[in-house]
Amino acid sequence: MTDGSEPEILFAQRGMAGLVTLNRPKTLNALSLPMMRALHAQLDAWEADDAVTRVVIRGAGGRAFCAGGDIRQVYELARAGRHDEVSEFWLGEYQLDAAVRRFPKPYIALIEGFVMGGGVGISLHGSHRVASERYAFAMPEVGIGFFPDVGTTYALPLLPGRAGTYLALTGARIGAGDALDLGLATHYAAAADFDAITARLCEGGDVGEAIAAHGATPPAPDLVPEARRLIEDAFSGDSVTEILHRLDRAAPDLAFAAETAALMRTRSPRSLMIAHEQMRRGADLDFAQAQRLEYRLAIRTMAAHDFYEGVRSVIVDKDGRPAWSPARLDEIDPAAIAADFAPLEGPEPDMNPMRER
Template sequence: MTDAEAATVLIRTENSLGRITLNRPRAINALNQDMIARITEALHAWTCDADIDTVLIDGEGERGFCAGGDVRALYDHIVGGNPGGIAEFFRAEYAMNALIAEYPKPIVVFADGITMGGGIGLAGHAAVRIVTERSRLAMPETRIGFTPDVGGTWLLGRAPGRLGEYFGLTGQSMTGADAVQLGFADHYVPSDRLDALREALAWRADPPTPSGIVLLFDETPETSPLLAARSWIDEAFSADTVGEVVSRLQGSQEPDAAAALAVMQELAPTGLAVTLDAVREARRMHSVREALEGEYRRIMWFGTQPDMVEGIRAQLIDKDRNPHWNPATIADLPEDAGAGAREFVPVVPLFE
């Protein structure tokens, strides 16, 4: 195995371009703590490097940019009674997300292929966010019993109408075309043109900006069908509670509403309630950093609850796909079920 094959993150410079490539293709480049540290170190180093004008983040392999974070490690911390390990991981990851959002130089991200969870945290807050015909973006955290994070609530809260609630609660994926029109991406570039775009970014001459260069490769995607579905989505997902969302979906005649209902009825009721509350809180916020603080409170609260461990167990450890949620049904949710997570005070603050 070569050094390049062994490295989980490849960091190098190409003329005025600083390039970061996630290099765990067999795991669809899922982020672990070492990768987060390497990415953060490179970004800090290039902040004051006069030779670097632009940063590019991409992923190795054909399957996707980044499938998310290392939730198996999170599971081990929780079942091992190590809340400090949970805090350490998320503080490092969220600091990296905030750094990307606030970076003084343009960061370009190729969200080609699967881009979910932690991958959204890398791609969603960059200055220039590129998707392709292969892109599949999602915040699927409710599928394993908890809630969107890595600044995902900030993006969900700013999607048109109530599409943020829809994607946050159901964990459904969006295409590249969806992502551009829902505010998760800026440009749609065919995947076979990414290499040429990468070379253009590395060899660019002033005054063109990265955004200006990308426009030479950009294509207009087809209109997302989700925009045409706004009427039933907005009607159902504008409800005040998860229970009322379910009631409105039950009363809808739309086949896709029935599909959304079927998904939600399989998910952790508490995770749904916390997610609905989180997206709406983030909609009132003023920065990615503020949204990350709200997510950190919720994630640390989930570390004290049974559902996140149970969801990871059922999906990734035992793989029996038979989680036992507490409470078991949406009808059993207490009033204001998201309040405990919203108001939780972590022992270790996120940003000090």
């Protein structure tokens, strides 16, 4: 419940559409495990209901579509030793992402404000992603000692020009113009028109036409061609250290290179190495394989130092001074990173492998 009286997630059926509203605006619509389970169950019900021909999902409050999973809840559960519940959180989140990806009907995310982490998982894998003027995409997990998950091991390596590796290793935010250019968003419309788009979608008819009827001219990308060329060159480096070397070489002539290198140096070194390996491996994985890999990494990250220190610094104490351990890239054993990707002992959970649409 949001305040003891309202549900955290709202469902309605209007006309031919199933409507979802993420209803935790005070937490930027962060996903709790009950929200994820409820959405998963509702998608299963609507998939079987011939009266529902499409699903529309939005976030309440205007500031965020969804800023991610409820990481503070995970942090508190893990600190309390409730590790089974932590594992259930990751499993519930990843199974929901798989359900979104395999959903056989149009799934339209109307995105206003932040879309990060778990919010990416419940939007990017659907058929339609409508960005508004306040759209802000990021996978900022390397800044809290975690790693880019929710299926981005599969999705980010598919982006052109090493942009996915750039997003994974920096946690940088991009707006609607860049999201459309990279394929993270499929359409653009003003947030003020989202109600009208929803109403038209409820009437049935072609989904693309309903969105286009209220479409608007999107902003130009912020990543100018010079920055895109740098990203493609620098982030094709075969290690995080090499990427930083390439950025440093370009820094005297390009402020974007210096800013990017400085941002990366604030991130968890362990997370940077994991994210780089994810992007390398992800190019050869299908969605189900990528999800299994992410679950392994999530379980092992819960036994490492940096997640707790990152959440403490960014979310709990908000001092912005994480003490990463190891503190330097050259202090990390590559064999230890490789071991994080190995199968878990015993049977691994079913991530609901996708069925092709």
